[in-house]
Amino acid sequence: MDCLFCKIVSGDIPATVLYEDDDVIAFEDIMPQAPTHFLVIPKRHISTLNDLTDEDASVVGKLQITAAKIAKQKGISEAGYRVAMNCNEMGGQTVYHIHMHVLGGRAMTWPPG
Ligand code: 5GP
Ligand code: ZN
Numbered sequence: 001m002d003c004l005f006c007k008i009v010s011g012d013i014p015a016t017v018l019y020e021d022d023d024v025i026a027f028e029d030i031m032p033q034a035p036t037h038f039l040v041i042p043k044r045h046i047s048t049l050n051d052l053t054d055e056d057a058s059v060v061g062k063l064q065i066t067a068a069k070i071a072k073q074k075g076i077s078e079a080g081y082r083v084a085m086n087c088n089e090m091g092g093q094t095v096y097h098i099h100m101h102v103l104g105g106r107a108m109t110w111p112p113g
Contacts (some may be wrong), residue, residue: 001045005097009043023059024066035105036076040067047096049087063100076104084112 007013008027015027018038029037042059046052052060064083071077081104086093 003045003097004095005041005099006045009041018070019066024062026066026070029101034082034103034108036071036074036081037101037103038070038074040070040100040102041097046098048093049085049098052098067100067102071102071104074104079104080108081105082108 004013008015009025015030017025017027019026019040022043024040024042026038026040029039040063042056042063044059046056067083068077071081081102084101084103085098086101
């Protein structure tokens with residue numbers, strides 16, 4: 001499949017991997033928008049949030065739990081951080097394999113631009 005993040009999952013494209021198990025993988029964002037910026041993705045290809053079904057509940061929960069664990073390891077939990085998932089063009093999605101952004105290490109603004 002011609003998907004950038006599937007190629008990171010398979011190892012065809014290198015990434016700085018922070019965590020990996022059978023279901024999810026987390027890696028540093030290549031263009032960090034904050035001092036800490038990593039992505040957590042399901043290993044199984046899901047194009048957008050619109051494609052989720054009830055069967056995906058456990059993997060989506062695992063994305064969030066993994067994000068929180070890594071945030072803690074990176075020492076940004078207490079100060080706080082931002083989690084974001086972009087859906088389709090108006091949501092700012094550019095890679096069509098769902099991914100959770102975790103940003104920290106600076107104050108976030110609200111609402112996001
Ligand atoms: P989106 O705009 O789809 O929500 O986020 C896609 C994210 O993937 C962006 O933050 C972008 O910097 C990141 N990204 C794009 N290509 C690569 C890549 O080849 N490697 C890594 N590690 N991140 C990437
Ligand atoms: Zn994919």
